[in-house]
Amino acid sequence: MTALRFWLVTAAATTGIAVTFALGQWQLGRAHQKEALQQAIEAARTSPPLPQDAMLRPDALSLVHRPVRLRGRWDAAHTVFLDNRQMGARVGFYVVTPLLLEGSDRAVLVQRGFAPRNFERREQLPPVRTPDGAVDVAGRIAPPPSRLYQPGPPSTGPIRQNLDIDAFAAETGLKLLPVSVQQTGAASEGLSRDWPVTGGRGPETNYGYAVQWWALSALIACLYAWxxxxxxxxxAR
Structure with missing residues (x-):
């Protein structure tokens, strides 16, 4: 019985050590992947601005994070205020307006910036100014606006929880590009533009998890030996 117990404990300890060590290695690999992704994003963000024609390429999604310069006119009637967004420590709206590209029949959704909301009158729209006529817009090519959990059917008014490009194109009749643009630059027109860095949690989190798993693996080994x-x-002595 004693020998059987010894081998059962040995098998359990060996399995625990192997699993926790492997999980630490996996977290280390995830950290390296995130570092590589951050380096790629930073290289894209600091590259020279692309011309507007680059947005019309079939592979526009591969240009995400690249700077771009656009010229066109705002379609202010179809401005959307995406609710429950954050910038800094404030909660409010991401203001999204289609930009009708000059010299083209296409349009692109521009995430123009952040505006705080009135929590006493939640239906009130913030005072955002939208210039008439041709405008020049500097920004970064971005994926479609991020989606949040939304109970119930999607809304169609100016205040919305989410914005799907294909559905919005069908709703408005605009020929929208499959990407959006985050407008950059100083605050203006009632909007802030301190956009959060894309990529979620950094590699430091994964390094921390790796250390925790390896510490648990070492603890199992020490307890087994003891x-x-x-x-x-x-x-016996």
Whole structure:
């Protein structure tokens, strides 16, 4: 019975050590992947601005994070205020307006910036100014606006929880590009533009998890050695 118990404990300890060590290695790999992704994003963000024609390429999604310069006119009637967005420590709207591209029949959704909301009158729209006529817009090519959990059917008014490009194109009749643009630059027109850095949690989190898993693996090994070898020998003495 004692021999059977020894081998059962040995098998359990070996499995625990192997699993926790492997999980630490996996977290280390995830950290390296995130570092590589951050480096790629930073390289894209600091590259020279693309011309407007680049937005019309079939592979426009591959240009995400690249700076771009656009010229066109705002379609202010179809401005959307995406609710429950944050910038800094404030909660409010991401203001999204289609930009009708000059010299083209296409349009692109521009995430123009952030505006705080009135929590006493939640239906009130913030005072955002939209210039008439041709405008020049500097920004970064971005994926479609991020989606949040939304109970119930999607809304169609100016205040919305989410914005799907294909559905919005069908609703408005605009020929929208499959990407959006985050407008950059100083605050203006009632909007802030301190956009959060894309990529979620950094690699530091994964390094921390790796250390925790390896510490647990070492703890299992130490407990195994103590109870299976060191303590029995001390008792025998």
């Amino acid at each position: 109870f299976q070898f060191i303590q029995p020998r001390r008792r």
